[in-house]
Amino acid sequence: MQTDWTVHAQDSVDQLADGDGQPLNRDAFVLRRGRLRAEGEAPFVAYAVELDVNTVDGAQAGFRQVEAALRWAPGEDAALHGLEARLGAGVFATPFGHSVYVERDGERLLLERPLWADALFPGQLDVGARLDLRWQNWVHLTVAVVNGQPLGGGAFPGRDPDAAKDVVGRVATRGALGPVRLGGGVSALQGTGFHAGTPPSKERFVWRDLNEDGVVQTSEITSTPPAAGTPSETFERWGVGADLQAEVDVPRVGPLRLQLEGALATNLDRGLRPADPVTLGRDQRALGGAVTLTQAWGPLTVGGRADHYAPELDARETRAGGVVRRDETFTRWSALVAWDVGAAPDPRGRLTVEYTHLADALGRDAAGAPADLANDRVVARLQVAF
Amino acid sequence: MRRLCLAVVATLCACEGADPDPGLHLSLRVPGAQVRGGPVRAGDGPPITQLEVRTPTVRPGQGDYLLAGRVAATAAAVHVGRVGDDGHFVVPTGVPDPAVEGELQWSLRFDLAPTVAPGPLQVRLAAVDAAGRSGPAMTADLTVGPAAPTGDLVVRLSWDAVADLDLYVVDPAGNRLGPDDPNTWRAPPPGAPPAPPDAWRTGGILDRDAGADCDGAGVMAEHAVWAADAPAGTYAVGLDVASLCGQAAVGWRVEVWRGDTRLTEAAGVAWPEDARVGVAAGAPPLAVTTFDVR
Known part of the structure; x- marks a missing residue:
């Protein structure tokens, strides 16, 4: 269970948003995650069910992972001993990258996943089937066929408006190089996105009483001719990623951990800047990556992350009469201090304070050019796991 | 440290x-x-x-x-x-x-x-x-300009969020003013002398159907205006909650002005259940208040 208190947010105001009427105050307590998980396995089957309650967008409850699997693990006397194979189906984390597929929310030291991970795979979860192969705990291959509509975003979360499926997979390995424990993997996705068509519209004749004098004036009349509907279309999308985890025990201090992760994608963003190349008229290329470094010192851990995501490498805008390149990048610098109580498998807790500086281009300077918006935050989190 | x-x-x-x-x-x-x-x-x-x-x-x-x-x-x-x-x-x-x-x-x-x-x-x-x-x-x-139009008699309905509320006024002759009939003036019956070209202006006129598309455009207020010589007698004011446009509740206010004098006012809250049985379903408008013009 994770409860956040946003101690300070630069972009917090006691107002409601114009568009959707949602509160703009960020200085609040939020039940970020309240998870209840059950999992088990027998010689030939396995299951996992995870439920979630939170107050991120108001009080809500729902499921996360719901998966049943057939399992095959040859015994010690068999020729293929050491191999474990699972064929599962249901709702599960998309097998792409360490932060999306492997790292659970309760294990991650940083409060949230990297920006690119939430943008390409909002909510982590998708519906489909996956084949999981492990060989002696050092090679792990996962191939999944999914709808391609993540449960945390997109226009049709949990549903599939097109017949084509996304094929996604990750191959990972782990080992040691002297005192350094290493792990890493490469991931790839090939799939099909969906551009929604429009229904036909009837002719509209609109009078907008701009000066509210109750008298029709020609400048206040507009007409919209009837338009034919447009068909829905599909488009190709793909992504590749790589991740590396390294850990070494620093004498008399504790484990020093380094995580590197990155992804390159085309038309795959479904969270931050949902890709629609049909509307855009060109492919939407995205690039993201993160570097995380943490040092444990007994129950105390300090660390930080540099997190960069460019959702649209080819963004353009009209400025001062000309078409110029638009800076669409997000760079997040995070620093944290965490204090752990207890250790698995016993009940354990963690108190984390994280400061985040987000450098973006969401504001405008005096000349109307994109500028960094003041939206730094300090968040404290209390986490308990049983 | x-x-x-x-x-x-x-x-x-x-x-x-x-x-x-x-x-x-x-x-x-x-x-x-x-x-x-x-x-x-x-x-x-x-x-x-x-x-x-x-x-x-x-x-x-x-x-x-x-x-x-x-x-x-x-x-x-x-x-x-x-x-x-x-x-x-x-x-x-x-x-x-x-x-x-x-x-x-x-x-x-x-x-x-x-x-x-x-x-x-x-x-x-x-x-x-x-x-x-x-x-x-x-x-x-x-x-x-003024927040509301001016006239001999003005009935104003305003509300505090994007929603589709409709003002209804029944004049002393029994003519009901509303979005489906925005003028109380009635044309002379067949055979009667024709009315002057601008006779329609003598009726009570509804100035707009605010919030009809739930798009938030315009001011959330409607006015029934008798520009001059409002008929004497008793008027009844009602409102209909056509749609709350997703709002949980909307506060509304009705004010009746005779020139610069406020004759009466009323206020209340519209709830989602008010929209379920409305004029579109054949029900009468919600009665708000009555007033007399002499």
């Missing part, structure tokens, strides 16, 4: 950036535009070469008021704010004007707060180049 951490955090917290405030406290607002503190500044930068004001009158609470024009080609943005407000908005300039070589187009739509009093309204504008240098300031002199 602790002091060092606190110092680092304090330093980082002081990072400057564009103001995230949407400017909801300002009386003149450009939705979606960047807010900057202070008034619009003037200088020797690029000028605004044309300011187009479609109508000189704006009402309190009015949205989407259009200002447009042209600027010199070196202008990157136009700053706009109300004279007297402690803030203004930055609107990037647009494409080159096809009719005037060497100049760019610009346009913006502003909302005026409902609390602005009737009277003169000065909107100050200045172009700004890519280096942030402001040009000469230009002022649009507008007039804030």
Whole structure:
């Protein structure tokens, strides 16, 4: 269970948003995650069910992972001993990258996943089937066929408006190089996105009483001719990623951990800047990556992350009469201090304070050019796991 | 170590950036535009070469008021704010004007707060180049009209959120004024002498069907207006909750004015269940109040 208190947010105001009427105050307590998980396995089957309650967008409850699997693990006397194979189906984390597929929310030291991970795979979860192969705990291959509509975003979360499926997979390995424990993997996705068509519209004749004098004036009349509907279309999308985890025990201090992760994608963003190349008229290329470094010192851990995501490498805008390149990048610098109580498998807790500086281009300077918006935050989190 | 951490955090917290405030406290607002503190500044930068004001009158609470024009080609943005407000908005300039070589187009739509009093309204504008240098300031002199239309008898229904409420008034002759029949005047029966061409103006007239598309456009108020000589007798006022447009509840107010004298008023809250059984389902409007005109 994770409860956040946003101690300070630069972009917090006691107002409601114009568009959707949602509160703009960020200085609040939020039940970020309240998870209840059950999992088990027998010689030939396995299951996992995870439920979630939170107050991120108001009080809500729902499921996360719901998966049943057939399992095959040859015994010690068999020729293929050491191999474990699972064929599962249901709702599960998309097998792409360490932060999306492997790292659970309760294990991650940083409060949230990297920006690119939430943008390409909002909510982590998708519906489909996956084949999981492990060989002696050092090679792990996962191939999944999914709808391609993540449960945390997109226009049709949990549903599939097109017949084509996304094929996604990750191959990972782990080992040691002297005192350094290493792990890493490469991931790839090939799939099909969906551009929604429009229904036909009837002719509209609109009078907008701009000066509210109750008298029709020609400048206040507009007409919209009837338009034919447009068909829905599909488009190709793909992504590749790589991740590396390294850990070494620093004498008399504790484990020093380094995580590197990155992804390159085309038309795959479904969270931050949902890709629609049909509307855009060109492919939407995205690039993201993160570097995380943490040092444990007994129950105390300090660390930080540099997190960069460019959702649209080819963004353009009209400025001062000309078409110029638009800076669409997000760079997040995070620093944290965490204090752990207890250790698995016993009940354990963690108190984390994280400061985040987000450098973006969401504001405008005096000349109307994109500028960094003041939206730094300090968040404290209390986490308990049983 | 602790002091060092606190110092680092304090330093980082002081990072400057564009103001995230949407400017909801300002009386003149450009939705979606960047807010900057202070008034619009003037200088020797690029000028605004044309300011187009479609109508000189704006009402309190009015949205989407259009200002447009042209600027010199070196202008990157136009700053706009109300004279007297402690803030203004930055609107990037647009494409080159096809009719005037060497100049760019610009346009913006502003909302005026409902609390602005009737009277003169000065909107100050200045172009700004890519280096942030402001040009000469230009002022649009507008007039804030009354919040409600005037007449011999005015019945006003207003509400406090985007929703589709409808005003109904039944005059002493039994004619029901509403969105389905916005005028109480009735044409003479067949065989009777024809009425003067402007006789329709003598009836009670509903000025608009506000909030009908749930799009938030316009002021959330409707008025039934008898411009002169309202018929004597008893009037009944009702309202219908056509749609709350997703709102959990909407507060409404009815005021009846005879010239400058307020005859009566009533207020209440519309709930989602009020929308389930309404005029569209064949039910009568919700009775609000009655009043007499002598």
